[in-house]
Amino acid sequence: MTLLKAEDTPSPVPAPSPAAQRRKRAARVRAFLKHAVLIAFGLVMIYPLLWMIASSIKPDALIFREPSLLPTDTDFGHYADGWNALSHPFGVYLLNSAIVVLGALLGNLVSCSMAAYAFARLKFRGRAFFFGMMMVTLMVPIYVLIIPQYVMFSKIEWVNTFLPLIVPKFLATDAFFIFLMVQFFRGLPSELDEAAKIDGAGYWRIYFRILLPISLPALATTAIFTFIWTWNDFLSQLIYLTKPELQTAPVALRNYVDATSGASWGSLFAMSVVTLIPVFIVFLVGQRYLVKGIATTGMK
Amino acid sequence: MTVLRRPLSQAARKEERTAWVFLLPWFVGMAGVTLGPMIASLYFSMTDYNLLSSPKWVGFENYSKMLDDPRLRQSLSVTFIYVVLSVPLLLAVALGLAMVLNRGIKGLAFYRSVYYLPSLLGASVAVGILWRQVFGTDGLVNKFLGLFGIHGPGWISNPDTALYSLVVLHVWTFGSSMVIFLAGLRQIPEQYYEAAALDGAGRRHQFRHVTVPLLTPIIFFNLVLQIISSFQSFTQAFVVSGGTGGPSDSTLFYSLYLYDEGFGRLHMGYASAMAWLLVVIVGVLTAINFYFSKRWVFYGDGK
Numbered sequence: 001m002t003l004l005k006a007e008d009t010p011s012p013v014p015a016p017s018p019a020a021q022r023r024k025r026a027a028r029v030r031a032f033l034k035h036a037v038l039i040a041f042g043l044v045m046i047y048p049l050l051w052m053i054a055s056s057i058k059p060d061a062l063i064f065r066e067p068s069l070l071p072t073d074t075d076f077g078h079y080a081d082g083w084n085a086l087s088h089p090f091g092v093y094l095l096n097s098a099i100v101v102l103g104a105l106l107g108n109l110v111s112c113s114m115a116a117y118a119f120a121r122l123k124f125r126g127r128a129f130f131f132g133m134m135m136v137t138l139m140v141p142i143y144v145l146i147i148p149q150y151v152m153f154s155k156i157e158w159v160n161t162f163l164p165l166i167v168p169k170f171l172a173t174d175a176f177f178i179f180l181m182v183q184f185f186r187g188l189p190s191e192l193d194e195a196a197k198i199d200g201a202g203y204w205r206i207y208f209r210i211l212l213p214i215s216l217p218a219l220a221t222t223a224i225f226t227f228i229w230t231w232n233d234f235l236s237q238l239i240y241l242t243k244p245e246l247q248t249a250p251v252a253l254r255n256y257v258d259a260t261s262g263a264s265w266g267s268l269f270a271m272s273v274v275t276l277i278p279v280f281i282v283f284l285v286g287q288r289y290l291v292k293g294i295a296t297t298g299m300k
Numbered sequence: 301m302t303v304l305r306r307p308l309s310q311a312a313r314k315e316e317r318t319a320w321v322f323l324l325p326w327f328v329g330m331a332g333v334t335l336g337p338m339i340a341s342l343y344f345s346m347t348d349y350n351l352l353s354s355p356k357w358v359g360f361e362n363y364s365k366m367l368d369d370p371r372l373r374q375s376l377s378v379t380f381i382y383v384v385l386s387v388p389l390l391l392a393v394a395l396g397l398a399m400v401l402n403r404g405i406k407g408l409a410f411y412r413s414v415y416y417l418p419s420l421l422g423a424s425v426a427v428g429i430l431w432r433q434v435f436g437t438d439g440l441v442n443k444f445l446g447l448f449g450i451h452g453p454g455w456i457s458n459p460d461t462a463l464y465s466l467v468v469l470h471v472w473t474f475g476s477s478m479v480i481f482l483a484g485l486r487q488i489p490e491q492y493y494e495a496a497a498l499d500g501a502g503r504r505h506q507f508r509h510v511t512v513p514l515l516t517p518i519i520f521f522n523l524v525l526q527i528i529s530s531f532q533s534f535t536q537a538f539v540v541s542g543g544t545g546g547p548s549d550s551t552l553f554y555s556l557y558l559y560d561e562g563f564g565r566l567h568m569g570y571a572s573a574m575a576w577l578l579v580v581i582v583g584v585l586t587a588i589n590f591y592f593s594k595r596w597v598f599y600g601d602g603k
Contacts, residue, residue, distance in 0.1 A: 035407070038400065042414040045472065049421070051440055052430050064438035115326040124319035125314065136328070137334055141532055141582060143555060143575040147562050148337035151351065171329025178326070203318040206447035234535040239563055249424040256537060257429060265433065280418060283420055287413060290420075294476050295483030297410040 017093060040091060049276075056270040063231065063265050079274070082267030086252055086259065087244045090271055093252035096241070097231060097275075098163045100248055104230045105223055108177050112216070112222060115172045116181030117207050131182075138175045142235075150239060164240045165233075169226075177222045184218035185211060221293030224286040228279050249275045279280030301330060320374060336435035343571035355569065360572035372574070375548045375557040382553065383530045384471040389521055394474040398510070412482070415475045422473035428539025432456055435465040456540060459550035465550060469536055477522050482510065484518035485511070516597040525587050529584055 056064045059075040066072065082089045118124070119131050153164040172178060189212070196206045212219070237248045247255070253275055256268060283290065335448075345362055349353035366372050390512045395413060401408055416520030423425050434440045437454035445452040455461045488511065534555040537545065544585065545560070554574070562571030 029378035031406075034400065034405070035379065038405075038411055038493070041397075042411060045418060046414060048430055048434050049418075051434075052426075055433075064433075067443040068439055089318070111325040111329070112320045112564070116497060118319040122315055122319040122322065125317040127319075130323070133330070135465060137330075139528060139573065139582070139586070140334070141528075141578050143532070143558050143578055144341050144572075145334065145337045147342035147568055147572050147575065149338070151344075154351070168324060168329060168333045171333055172326040173329045173333050175312065182419065203322075228420055229423075232421075232535075234307075234423075234425055234538070235559070236354075253429065255431075257539075259540070269433075272429050275426045276421055276424065279418075279420060279424065283417060289480045291412065291479055294479045 039207055052269050053273055056266060057268060058271050059278040060264055061264045063269075078264065078266035081264060082256075082271040083275075085264075085271075090252065090274065091245055092245060093249045094274070096162075096246060097248040097250070100237070101227055101230045103162060103166030104169040105226045107171075107201070108174055108222055108226045109219060111170050111172035112174060112177040113181055113212065113219065114177045114207075117186055119178065119183045119189075120185035120223060121206075121211070123202070134175050134178060135223055138179070145234065146239070153240065159240055160243050160246055162241075164244070165230075165236060174226070177226070177295060180222060180293065180296075181215065183219050184215055188214065217289060217292065220289040224282055224289055225293065227282050229245060231275075231279055280287060307498060310427055315488040319588075325441065329403060341572045341575060343567050345576050347569045349566055349572075350566040352566070353491060358569070362570045364576065365570065366573065369395050371549065371552065371557060375545070375552045375554045378545075378550065378552050379531060379533075379554040381463060382467060382470070383527060386467045387469070387523065387526045387530055388435045390471045390474045390526065391519065393471060394477035395515075395523070397474075397497075398485055399507070400479075402482060402485040412479065415478055417475065419473040419475035419477075423535055425535065427469070428536045431469050431536070432540055437469075457547055459546075459548040462541070462550045466533075466536055469540075470530065470533070477526065478523055480518060481515070484515050488514045496585050498510070513598045517599060519550055520589070520593050520597045524586055527589070531578065531582055531585075542550075544584070 010044075048070050049066065049083050054071060056075050056078055057076055058066075058071045059073055062071065062073060086093075115134075118125065119134075148280045149164070149168075150159075153159055158164050192214075193206050194208055196210050201209070232250065234250045234254070237251050238254075241251060253271055256271060320590050333480055344355060346359055347358060349355035350360075350414045373430070401411055404410070411468035418427075430573045436442075438453070439458065441455065442452035453461060455465045492510050492514070493506055496510050501509065533553055537551050537553040537556050538559070541547075541551045544557075558574045559570050559577070561574065
C-alpha cells in the first residue's frame with residue numbers, strides 16, 4: 001500500500017543521538033498501543049460472528065452458559081438436525097437462492113453493461129435527459145415500486161416463481177451498476193473505440209471485444225455486489241416465494257425461527273452459518289474488487 | 301422561417317440506432333418495472349384496494365387517514381430515532397477509524413477486512429437472528445456486563461431498549477462508509493499537510509483545518525446516502541421483532557408497518573399512500589441536506 005506518509009517513514013540518521021533514540025522508542029510504543037487498540041476493537045466487532053460459529057458446534061445446554069469461543073464439549077449434530085428441520089432439506093433452499101442469485105447476476109451483467117455502454121460511449125438525442133432519469137431512480141424508495149410490482153406480477157401469475165426476482169435484472173433496473181459501469185467506461189481512453197472503428201469494427205464488436213474484456217474490474221464488482229445483495233435480500237423473496245419448496249435460504253431461516261421458537265439454538269446457528277458461508281467466500285475471493293468498487297461509487 | 305434541424309449524417313444515425321438497441325432493456329425496465337409502477341402506486345394511493353376486488357377510488361382519504369393513525373405516528377418516530385441516532389454515530393466511527401488507518405499503518409488490509417466484513421453480513425437474516433441472541437436475556441452482551449456485576453435487561457424483549465439494539469447493529473456495519481472515507485483521505489495531497497506542518501500546525505490542527513474541510517464532500521455524500529438507506533431499513537427490524545415490530549411497537553419501523561398494511565392486511569391503497577409519504581420525507585430531508593451543505597461542504601474548486 002502506498003499509504004505511508006512522509007512523517008512516518010524513518011529518515012536515515014547517521015549516528016542516532018540519545019534524543020533520536022528516545023523518539024524512536026516512543027514512536028514504537030505508540031504504534032504498539034495503536035495496534036493493540038485496533039485489534040481489540042476488531043475482536044469486539046467480529047466476536048458475535050465467532051460466537052455464532054462456536055455455538056453451532058456446542059451442545060445446546062452450553063450455548064448460553066459459556067460465552068467463550070472454545071467449547072468444552074462439542075456437538076456437530078446441529079448441522080444435520082438443522083439441515084432436516086424444515087419441510088424440505090436445507091439444500092433445497094440453498095439451491096433456490098443459488099438460482100435467484102445466478103439469474104440476477106447474469107441479468108445485471110448483461111443489461112447494465114449494455115445500458116452503460118450506450119450512456120458512456122454512444123451519442124444519441126436525449127442522452128443527458130435519460131441519464132438524469134436513471135440517476136433519479138437511484139433515490140426512489142423501493143416501497144413505491146414493490147406494491148404495484150407485486151400487483152403486476154400476481155396478475156400475470158408470476159408469484160411463486162423465480163421470475164419476479166430475475167426478469168427485472170435483465171431490464172437494467174439496478175441503476176447503481178449502470179452508474180458504476182458508466183464511470184468505468186468513461187475512464188477508458190476513447191482512442192480505443194476510434195482505433196477499432198478505423199479497423200472496421202462495429203459497435204457490437206467494440207462493446208464485446210474491447211470494452212468488456214478491459215472492464216473486468218467493473219464487471220467483477222457488479223457481479224460480487226449482486227451476489228451478496230441478492231443472497232441477503234429478504235423482502236422481495238419473502239413476498240414472492242410463499243411455497244415451501246420455492247423458498248430461498250433467508251426466508252427458510254426466518255421460518256425456522258418461527259417453527260422451532262428456540263427449541264435448538266445450536267441448529268439455528270448452524271443453518272445461519274451455512275447461509276453466511278457463500279457471502280464469506282465471495283468476500284474473501286473478491287475483496288480487492290469490493291473495496292475498490294465501494295470506494296469509487298460509494299455503494300453500501 | 302422554420303428552424304430546420306440539421307439532418308444527422310448516416311454514421312450518426314447508425315450510432316443513434318445502435319444506442320437505442322443497447323438501451324432497449326433499460327427502456328423496457330424503466331417503463332415496465334419503474335415508471336409504470338410508480339404511476340400505478342400513485343393511483344393506488346388514492347384507492348381502496350385489497351388485491352382481490354378492483355381498486356375503489358377514494359381520493360385523498362388514505363392520506364387524511366394517516367393524520368390520525370397512532371401506529372403510523374409510532375412508526376415514524378421509531379424510524380426517526382433510529383436514523384438520528386445511528387447515522388451520525390456510524391459516520392463518526394467510520395471516519396474515526398479511517399483516520400487511524402490512514403496514517404501509514406502496517407496491516408491496513410487486514411484491519412480493513414475485519415471492519416468491513418460486518419457491513420456485508422449485516423443485512424442478512426442470519427445476523428438478525430444472531431442479534432436476537434446476543435442482546436437476549438442470556439445473551440453475550442449481558443454475559444459481558446455480568447463480568448462487571450451489572451445485571452442487564454433482556455434488551456430485545458424490553459420496549460425501552462429494543463430499538464437501541466438495532467441501532468447498535470446498524471452502527472456495527474460502518475465498514476462500507478469507512479472504506480469510502482479511506483478513499484477520500486487518500487486523495488488529499490500530501491503537500492497540504494507538509495505546508496500546514498511548516499506553519500507549525502500540530503496533528504490536531506491539521507485534522508481540523510486540512511483533513512475535515514477537504515473531506516466534507518465525502519462526509520456529505522455518506523450522510524445523504526446513509527439517511528436515504530436507513531429510512532428504508534426492513535430486514536433486521538423484521539427478524540429481530542419476529543415480524544411484529546414489537547415489543548409494544550417499539551421497533552415498528554416505517555417499512556415494517558408499510559409491509560404489514562400492504563402484504564399483511566392487504567390494504568394496498570393505504571400502503572401505497574404510506575410509500576409516497578416516505579418519498580416526500582426522504583426527498584425533503586435530502587433537499588434540506590443539500591441546502592445546508594452550502595454552509596459546511598467545501599469543494600476545492602470554489603463551487
